[in-house]
Structures are given as C-alpha cells and as structure tokens.
Amino acid sequence: MSDSKPVNIIGDDVKKDFSNAEIVKRYVQYRPSPPSSIISTVLHFLTQQQQQQQHGQQQHEHEVKDIKGEEGSSLCVDVGCGSGQNTHLYADHFKHVVGVDVSVDQLDAARVTNTRTNVSYRQGRGEDLPLQDESVDLVTCSSSLHWFNIPAFFNEVKRVLRPGGVLACYWYRLPECHYGSHSFNDVVEEVWESWREYWPPCHQFIMKDDVHLPHLYPDQVTVRLSEKKFVLERACSLDDFVGFLHSTAVFQNLELDKGTQQAQHSLQALRQRLVSKMGRGNETDKVILKYYYALRMWRKPSH
Numbered sequence: 001m002s003d004s005k006p007v008n009i010i011g012d013d014v015k016k017d018f019s020n021a022e023i024v025k026r027y028v029q030y031r032p033s034p035p036s037s038i039i040s041t042v043l044h045f046l047t048q049q050q051q052q053q054q055h056g057q058q059q060h061e062h063e064v065k066d067i068k069g070e071e072g073s074s075l076c077v078d079v080g081c082g083s084g085q086n087t088h089l090y091a092d093h094f095k096h097v098v099g100v101d102v103s104v105d106q107l108d109a110a111r112v113t114n115t116r117t118n119v120s121y122r123q124g125r126g127e128d129l130p131l132q133d134e135s136v137d138l139v140t141c142s143s144s145l146h147w148f149n150i151p152a153f154f155n156e157v158k159r160v161l162r163p164g165g166v167l168a169c170y171w172y173r174l175p176e177c178h179y180g181s182h183s184f185n186d187v188v189e190e191v192w193e194s195w196r197e198y199w200p201p202c203h204q205f206i207m208k209d210d211v212h213l214p215h216l217y218p219d220q221v222t223v224r225l226s227e228k229k230f231v232l233e234r235a236c237s238l239d240d241f242v243g244f245l246h247s248t249a250v251f252q253n254l255e256l257d258k259g260t261q262q263a264q265h266s267l268q269a270l271r272q273r274l275v276s277k278m279g280r281g282n283e284t285d286k287v288i289l290k291y292y293y294a295l296r297m298w299r300k301p302s303h
C-alpha cells in the first residue's frame with residue numbers, strides 16, 4: 001500500500017472463475033459486507049444534488065435522504081454483486097435494487113439469502129448491462145470493478161445512468177489482523193507476498209493506493225486506502241480469517257498450480273505461525289480483522 005507507483009489495470013486479461021460451487025460457498029461464509037459509513041457517504045453524494053435541484057438549497061452534510069419516495073421509480077444496480085454482500089444494503093433506500101453478475105452460481109446463492117422483496121438478481125456482464133438507457137440512479141461496484149473491462153464498463157455506465165445519477169466503486173485490501181496487542185500483519189503480508197506469482201493481474205488494483213482509471217465525469221470523489229477513512233472491523237476466529245484467505249482468487253490460483261493438498265498445507269502453515277504468535281492465547285480466541293476501503297464516485301451531469 002505504501003508503494004505509490006500508479007497502477008493501470010486497463011486491458012488486463014484476468015482469470016474469472018467465480019462460478020464454482022465450492023468458491024461460492026466460501027464467499028457466502030467469509031466475504032464481508034461493506035461498512036455502513038461507505039453506504040451513507042454514497043447516498044449522501046447521490047441525494048445531495050437531487051435535494052439541491054429540487055429545493056434549490058444545500059442539504060445538511062450528514063443528512064441522508066432516501067430517494068425511494070421521490071417521483072418515478074428509483075433504481076440501484078449492484079454490478080459484480082457476487083452472492084449479494086453489498087446489494088441488500090441499499091434495499092431501504094431505493095424502490096428497486098438489482099444485483100447483476102456473470103456467475104449463475106453466485107446469483108443462485110444471492111437469491112437464497114435474499115430476504116427483501118424489492119431486491120432481485122439478474123445475470124449479465126458489466127460490459128453489457130441488461131438495463132435500459134438512462135434508467136438507473138445509482139450503480140455500485142463492491143470489490144468488483146477490477147474484474148471488468150473498465151473502458152467498456154464505463155461506456156455502459158454512461159448509457160444506463162440517469163442524468164444526475166452516480167457510479168460508486170469501493171474495494172478493500174487484504175485485511176489487517178490483530179490479536180489483543182499483537183499484530184499478525186507482518187506474517188500475513190509476508191505470506192501474501194510469497195504468493196505474488198499467483199496474484200491475478202487485476203489484484204494490483206486492490207493492493208495499491210494510486211489507481212489510475214479512465215475519465216468518466218468531472219464531478220467525482222476519491223478516497224484512497226491510505227486515508228483509512230472507511231474501515232470494517234470484525235471479531236472472528238482464526239479459522240474465519242483463514243477461510244477468508246481461502247476464498248480469494250490468489251488462493252484459487254495457488255491451488256490450481258500446486259494442487260489442493262499442497263495449497264491447503266500452505267494455508268495451514270500460515271495458521272500455525274499465527275497460533276504460535278498468540279503466545280498463551282487459545283487458538284479459538286477471537287482475532288480482530290480490519291478491512292480498509294477505497295472509494296471512487298462519479299456523478300453524471302444533469303444536463
């Protein structure tokens with residue numbers, strides 16, 4: 001993260017094997033939902049301008065208005081929704097929320113866990129969205145933008161957003177892991193670095209601080225990872241943390257190359273190193289994971 005060399009991920013040829021029942025299971029179990037601070041920041045950016053247009057006045061900075069009750073039907077679309085970790089968080093704020101993903105297996109899992117009647121799921125690609133022109137108020141990408149062909153996706157965003165609509169993309173890096181006053185970060189980073197040859201090219205995107213993206217709209221917001229403005233903290237077991245690592249594309253690539261047994265051995269070796277760092281602690285004790293998020297948002301001009 002400290003490396004400030006710009007990353008340009010456009011045109012990366014990435015492996016996208018998210019359609020495997022085992023991987024979907026790991027996603028459902030171990031992948032986090034974004035923190036509420038991100039959702040409220042996105043909604044504030046979206047509603048701020050709508051309020052100004054409707055009432056000709058500035059909205060209070062921390063006030064987040066739903067747009068559900070406003071004229072017409074409000075629509076939020078979550079692209080690369082996976083098993084719905086982010087999608088449902090918008091259900092209270094829009095009339096309709098649609099999750100879009102290429103993977104049928106991920107969508108099936110999202111439908112099973114969905115409890116909201118105004119949330120639905122559709123198969124589709126970010127580069128060819130199954131949506132009408134100028135029909136969407138908010139497009140979100142939660143840890144998914146780096147998997148898309150970004151210029152093609154941005155063209156689709158320009159097509160489907162209503163005037164004044166917003167694209168909000170956010171993602172997290174490998175989480176920090178703490179146990180009481182002990183930090184496990186050095187060990188985790190060392191192992192992650194040793195797996196560098198298995199990082200998909202687009203993985204650079206989420207590991208670095210300075211991400212270069214094509215121009216979309218001039219009205220935009222950037223919050224870098226290094227600002228540490230958005231954090232999700234989770235207390236979980238060491239096995240949950242290992243489960244999260246197990247769910248990553250990096251581990252999938254390691255498993256493809258080395259075979260399941262050897263890949264599992266690497267993961268268990270990491271777990272064992274962390275257990276020995278717990279000192280007198282018990283390996284069933286909770287550890288604290290901190291996921292820091294970056295955010296990029298753009299607003300389509302109103303006229």
Ligand SMILES: C[S@@+](CC[C@H](N)C(=O)[O-])C[C@H]1O[C@@H](n2cnc3c(N)ncnc32)[C@H](O)[C@@H]1O
Binds near residue numbers: 032083106141147
């Ligand atoms: C890292 S997961 C993120 C899942 C979820 N949004 C989250 O917050 O954890 C990336 C998702 O993007 C989907 N994906 C990859 N390429 C895609 C594309 N071109 N169009 C739509 N979805 C895509 C994958 O199937 C996967 O479910």
